[in-house]
Amino acid sequence: MDYTNFFSNTIVLEDDLVRIEPLEEKHFELLLPVAMQKELWLYTIQQINSPEDFKKYFDTALKEKEQQKSFPFAYFNKQTQLYVGSTRYLNIDFGNLRLEIGSTWLHPSMHGTGFNKHCKFLLLSYAFEQLLLNRVELKTSHLNLKSQKAMLKIGAIREGVFRNHIVNDDGSIRHSHFFSFIKEEWPVIKQTIF
Secondary structure: OOOOOHHOOOOOEEEEEEEEEEOOOHHHHHHHHHHHHHHHOOOOOOOOOOOHHHHHHHHHHHHHHHHOOEEEEEEEEEEOOEEEEEEEEEEHHHHHEEEEEEEEEEEEEOOOOOOOHHHHHHHHHHHHHHHOOOOOEEEOOOOOOHHHHHHHHOOOOEEEEEEEEEEEOOOEEEEEEEEEEEEEHHHHHHHHHO
């Protein structure tokens, strides 16, 4: 598999409910109202409290794509015709055929609706079936029990905890819970994720 043009690709993933498209400058204003929902950032490394904070976060995502460190996406809800969040392929390591799905945030009104499950299904399908990866990782804060439960619900395997893993923007220490999917498990997960 040749990954040399991966970061210049226009990857659009969609089903009847969601469209996942590459994050671009135009998405800043479209996602700003979502990003100002304070509860989204309770368990995140970055603390977004203002449009300026979000601009810095947003610009970092675009810069990481330029540097080929991550591939950020915007989430579009086809039912409401609104942009409702974002995610990234990050920690991309094509040499070892793995990446992480992370930096995911979604409007609170979408929580518990199954929307994120659709998004993860599309992202995982692309990773295993188009990119032919061996492994997809997820991680979350030890405090984010809702996220941990959601990861298990879609079939991710809990692998363990990295203690004192990250220093958050506010100086607090985060222990990261790691989860994964591997290619051997994907055919079964694909059939049972919904």
